[in-house]
Amino acid sequence: MCGIFGYVNYKVPLSVRQIVETLLLGLKKIEYRGYDSAGLCLDAIPLPSDHNAANDGPTPLVIRSVGNIDALRAKTFADPALSPAHLDVVVEHHVGVAHTRWATHGEVCEANCHPQQSNDGAFSVVHNGMMTNHQTIKTMILQENGYTFRSNTDTEVIAVLAEYLYTEKGIRRFTELTFHLTHFIEGAYALLIRSSHFPGELMACRRGSPLVIGVREPLAEGRLTEKRWGINDGKKPVEIFFASDPHSFAAHTRHVVYLEDGDIAHYRDGAIGFYNPPTTAAPALESEVSRRIHQLDGVLESLSKGGFAHFMLKEIHEQAGAAERAMRGRVNFVSGAFHFGGFSAPRLRSLREARRVVLIACGTSMFSAMAVRPVWEELVATPVAVENASDFVDRGARVGRLDACVFISQSGETADVLRALEGCREAGAVCVGITNVVGSSVSRMTDFGVHLNAGTEVGVASTKAYTSQVVVLSLIALLLSQDSRALKGRREAILQGLSELPAKITQTLHDVETPIQEVARQLQNESSLLVLGRGYDYATVMEAALKLKETTYIHAEGISFGELKHGSLALVDPAMRILAICSDDKHAEKCKSAIQQVSAREGRIILITNYSDPELTTACEKLILVPKIVDCLQCILNVIPFQLLAYHTAVLRGNNVDCPRNLAKCVTVE
Structure with missing residues (x-):
């Protein structure tokens, strides 16, 4: 019932303003699905003159708002980290995620909006679905180890669990960490996970809730394989969209990859690898799969009221x-x-x-x-x-x-x-x-x-x-x-x-x-x-x-x-x-x-x-x-x-x- 949207530009120079507009427009295209709040996460881009910027990866900037996309837009462009000077900075590579929420766990308030973050702010998660065992993991694993919670959502449990696996269990590969993370989760979900520990990367996971990837040309047509990395060889410019509904990116591309149930997609360096680890056994890194690019021809149309009031x-x-x-x-x-x-x-x-x-x-x-x-x-x-x-x-x-x-x-x-x-x-x-x-x-x-x-x-x-x-x-x-x-x-x-x-x-x-x-x-x-x-x-x-x-x-x-x-x-x-x-x-x-x-x-x-x-x-x-x-x-x-x-x-x-x-x-x- 929620809407997920992610956008990656790789070797495609864009201003921060253009990236923000793409994220907001993606949400706008799927607001017809219904929602009560919205949010986005992008890198806090330092100004070129800022010599004190951190060198250990970009700091995530999370902005959330109760209400419609226009309310999120107003709050986003009013954020001090997105001054006109910051918005004009051009970046060649960026990973951003956005979300519209329809409350399932927790009331409608800003604290419960997505993206939800881990305690240390290193993991940011947007989520569509319902984690049925979140209370058990929250109380018996995370709170027992000293982790705290700011929201009433099951999504925050996922973000904090990712931090727990990284910090307490020492799992330092993003794919392996995500395999273990999804192995814990019971229920249906579509997830996008980004982390300052893995700058420029994104994990997309699907089980029982729709998630589709759009790829804007140029791209390698045909069958996508995990071998570094199917969509792109890392040398060509590419834009990649992750969404619960292809309407969100139909204006940009008609090339899509449908994630199958249990799929995990790992974006890095302009390319994507696909995995489908077993759910009944310990996560296996040898679970690479291939996914085909499909063409959406004449399926999606522009959403216009055509002169009617509604x-x-x-x-x-x-x-x-x-x-x-x-x-x-x-x-x-x-x-x-x-x-x-x-x-x-x-x-x-x-x-x-x-x-x-x-x-x-x-x-x-x-x-x-x-x-x-x-x-x-x-x-x-x-x-x-x-x-x-x-x-x-x-x-x-x-x-x-x-x-x-x-x-x-x-x-x-x-x-x-x-x-x-x-x-x-x-x-x-x-x-x-x-x-x-x-x-x-x-x-x-x-x-x-x-x-x-x-x-x-x-x-x-x-x-x-x-x-x-x-x-x-x-x-x-x-x-x-x-x-x-x-x-x-x-x-x-x-x-x-x-x-x-x-x-x-x-x-x-x-x-x-x-x-x-x-x-x-x-x-x-x-x-x-x-x-x-x-x-x-x-x-x-x-x-x-x-x-x-x-x-x-x-x-x-x-x-x-x-x-x-x-x-x-x-x-x-x-x-x-x-x-x-x-x-x-x-x-x-x-x-x-x-x-x-x-x-x-x-x-x-x-x-x-x-x-x-x-x-x-x-x-x-x-x-x-x-x-x-x-x-x-x-x-x-x-x-x-x-x-x-x-x-x-x-x-x-x-x-x-x-x-x-x-x-x-x-x-x-x-």
């Missing part, structure tokens, strides 16, 4: 284009033929012959799986289950070689999904990935998969990715059932609906904007809402409630109409505002009956529907009409009014719509 509103209005891109090149609406690049005949057969299909996801992605489960069960002659990834892991749910597991994650880095994926891989299940980020962990760890092509989604509250997930999963269901003659008519109806979908999304946005703004004004001061639906729209009301909670901070609960009499009907009274969906499908009469029961108890209903009915008009306080489409895709049109309602209500309440409190775009910590 990214969330922009992304709501991009859903027609996102749906079209999700289908482009994958389905021929004339012939009914499908083409998925990753679905070779053997892979397709492994899906069709699976004993069962398990759709595994969290949050909005899980609701997209719930939305398509009915059509999968209808079209695919295989039992289909939807699993919450964290619950799946907690239960130790069993899968086997005859199962197909589909992992759905917008970012491809969701911690719970990755944990579930690891277990399913070990069990030998067929693993399929559905993600919006090329090169993400899900895309690399699964056997094959589909890229959503939704475009970068910045708003924490997912909108267009949800639509794209429903479209892609519907396409896969059609692909798996294409040999069934009995389902020919149904498949043709769904294909017709998919062909109409982009235009229907555009029409929906046009039709509901004004009435939804009126509803937002009515609901902005509410403290609790019920959202009711059934059938294909059970997932819709769950997703609608999540959007309202995320952005408005109003308690909202998604409930199936079928569950009302099992307890939830007790919540209905004249003060409770109720949002409901009733679509013209096989569940319409049951939905209408439930609406009348709510109305009889003086419930005040605002209804989203795709047809006019006098009984609904009488029972409901307000009706908002959306266009009609084939039943299994109606959920996409029905969710749009709720997305807009969540957005407009949040704006009226003065909330940060794109970065809601306490939430992050990419949940990389369990």
Whole structure:
């Protein structure tokens, strides 16, 4: 959930000001992930006239601030060590790190910001993840040996542990020290470690949390090896970026190296070596590995609001284009033929012959799986289950070689999904990935998969990715059932609906904007809402409630109409505002009956529907009409009014719509 950024310039003359700006810009590019504080660490560069500068390596300058990147910028340029004269000093080689923090251990305060330092200030660490055994190491090893702590973070324990290994254990090689350090740590992490004991060097470590390296040309193309040192021979100029998200350096380079789980990368003298030491044995220096350079072509785009007030509103209005891109090149609406690049005949057969299909996801992605489960069960002659990834892991749910597991994650880095994926891989299940980020962990760890092509989604509250997930999963269901003659008519109806979908999304946005703004004004001061639906729209009301909670901070609960009499009907009274969906499908009469029961108890209903009915008009306080489409895709049109309602209500309440409190775009910590 935090953001990591590191920058190295080697034989590339830059002023200190340029280096600081690069670090701040790197953080700025990933602030959409969510954070509450930020910091950076660079060398305190002496002036050329300063003859008293220390000769035993540069002194680290750590600057930290609660708040946004602008607050960190102001504090950085106000620091006495970064006077105009210091900022104008040109250096050919420098290693800097920066970080945005989302609190996990310790409150939001400057002392808990990253980078965290060792007691002697020699080690500086930025960290994304959660060290689960930090308290044990802190009390039983470090405090027992006289070390003290200034913060409440697990990250400071890592920095102090590095000092302990260097000072008390006498480990004086940076690689060996880092091997031992990571051997102590339990839990998931991405780490950057720099030390004044090893000037001009940097260690990057990954286990269970994303970390990617960007290399700016000139570079040695091809395969990178440890042999001194793969990326560069130490003679050529090079700029190297270390980040939790490639957006942070996309403006500089498209050449990337993805660190694999357990990797440790050692930067020194313009080059990088890669290691992957075993976790079950003593650290071994003979664990060199090679990592390939990848090219990011057309994957990352500039993050612009494009004339909209917020990214969330922009992304709501991009859903027609996102749906079209999700289908482009994958389905021929004339012939009914499908083409998925990753679905070779053997892979397709492994899906069709699976004993069962398990759709595994969290949050909005899980609701997209719930939305398509009915059509999968209808079209695919295989039992289909939807699993919450964290619950799946907690239960130790069993899968086997005859199962197909589909992992759905917008970012491809969701911690719970990755944990579930690891277990399913070990069990030998067929693993399929559905993600919006090329090169993400899900895309690399699964056997094959589909890229959503939704475009970068910045708003924490997912909108267009949800639509794209429903479209892609519907396409896969059609692909798996294409040999069934009995389902020919149904498949043709769904294909017709998919062909109409982009235009229907555009029409929906046009039709509901004004009435939804009126509803937002009515609901902005509410403290609790019920959202009711059934059938294909059970997932819709769950997703609608999540959007309202995320952005408005109003308690909202998604409930199936079928569950009302099992307890939830007790919540209905004249003060409770109720949002409901009733679509013209096989569940319409049951939905209408439930609406009348709510109305009889003086419930005040605002209804989203795709047809006019006098009984609904009488029972409901307000009706908002959306266009009609084939039943299994109606959920996409029905969710749009709720997305807009969540957005407009949040704006009226003065909330940060794109970065809601306490939430992050990419949940990389369990």
